[in-house]
Amino acid sequence: MRDRLSVIVFTVFVAVCLLGCGVIYVFSPDHDVSLSKNPDGSVTFEIDGILPESYAYMVLEDVHVYDSIYYYSDGNYPVMDDRSQYEVDLLFDTLDRMMDSRGYASFEKVDATELSNVMSDTSLAHSTVIIVPSGALPDTVQAGNTHSKLDTWLSAGGSMYWMGGNPCRYYSTHSGIMESDHGLFDDSLFNTKRSDKGATECSPIASEFGFAYSAIDDAISIDAPNSKVIGLYNDEFSSLSEITLSSGGTVYLFGGGPASISFEQTSAFADMLVCGVTGDTVVKEKVYGQKGYGDLRSTIHPIMSGDLLFLRVGSPNTDYGAVILL
Template identity: 25%
Template sequence: MRFRVDAIAVIAVLLCAVIVVGEVLTYSQVHHYDASAEWNENTVDFTVSSSGSDRYDAVLIDNHGRVPVDEVFIYEDETYDEYFREASGVSTPEYTDQEVASNDYTKYLNARSFDNVSSGGEEGLLSYLTGSASPSGKGLIVTSYALPSSVYDCTEDCILVEWLNAGGTLYWMHSEVGRFYVDEHGLQWTDGPSILLGDAYQNTSGASAAESRIENGFTEALCLKDSHMRNALCVDDVPGSIRMGYSVDQYASIAGIPFGEGQIFVLSGKYDFDLTDDLAQLIASGITVSSEVVSHLTGTVTRGTVQSEMDVVESKTSILYVYVGGTYTKYGETFHGRCV
């Protein structure tokens, strides 16, 4: 009888161990993903690998000569909580924990093999905007409603405006673009149009939910998700602008406008998974205001590698963006090629 009891106890312990191991394998990162690409005269050949069974997407993008972003800085506003209530009294900012958002954006970009990401407060921001001869290929992510006056003060000769004119890219979320700044006297703002937006304008009092999907290839190809329309941008009167994602009335959940040699992208909505994922897709895929989706392939890769090819376009700046997981992207990789 004693032996039988001991045997049952041993079996119970083994079953518990199997369950624990199963949970560890389920919730830990055990899958492996990879991709490669080779540019030829008329095609780009690519492979996608997965140790599991996953959807993959391959998106061929033509940037028509405009340089994509390959480095970003995330501004973490150290005065955010101090002035948020005051800003909310005159505008429509969506509350965003600066450090948490910065960490999440970094993580989501890293998952797409975009590792050239840094972050910091006012000192780091000033250094980033003034630290190189050319801002071409550099991006700035702003999740605050205000910038420090050392880089932006609603005037045309401030550092941020000069940086954009010279080729920098600004990604703005969760608030009105360029309405506020903070100086030694506190929060300051303009009651007129933002000098950053020109003829574009934002949805600060209209519908908060999208009614339709923008059908120009980007939304489907990049699995864009966010459809919350607060602070969405209308770019109907801006030459050279771009729209993607979802819309209500004339507003787009993701919109971009040229600014000198640079560009500004505005993403609408609250800080959540959908917005975070959309931003990571936008940046990692190399989208610019001049971008066009040339081709989009999707399929399934199951415990191995699949190979395929896409016809290339006659452009000097084409990009192939390959990602795994569809709506819930697990891995991505971008390949730059010179098409003949």
């Protein structure tokens, strides 16, 4: 009887210890990741952690890494009817955690006044991207058919991610959503028929990042001038397209609002943001590995100057990583 009791006590003790490790690992991971460039052009990476984890690194060329990424959200201004302020803020909270875990510290939410201030400083436009999930810009940067502040900022080399529909077709005031005569692009280029035909083909860069985002309800045509497909697509529309403006700026168009992007797709989007993925980005190399118990230190062969190395560890639920631009 005494031996049996000892076995039970020992079993409970082991179970509690294992549960404790699991809780520490999942919710408060005791790990870190770092990248450092060596004199010979090689890169050393270190992954600190208690338990085994999978990892992957990619070498990319033709990227545009941003010094600052701003996410527009202002509860004092209404959003389009097909989305809610809760969805807008929920996406920010998710992205904010993911960007932080990837070592990107310059991801920030801005309200209508702060957005206007960002766009007023055109000297930083080329190194800045703005994410607009609300479906409408505030009247601090767009008044009726006039969106000169946005136009000037884009002309200076700014970039913008727009979620669903034609940018600037509608704008937001304290009293409601207003319609303008036109948006940045021709209305005829956008999917408004809500057909059952889905986006099933995957662009090369979406495949590399596991970006399975397929919403095309408000997507732009794959035949739009100066456009490149980044997401999934069919023979008409793409779930994420890059449009290079003749003025010099770049607009990235999602085919749906903030509620249409899943947790896993948001994780892949965060990877693409920190890497500065564009329509020209190419993954030159992708390597998978497995870390055992304890820390891992390894060196990657010399990387060409101008290329980017992205190291990602874990699953979408526990992932973290680091980026270094050579």
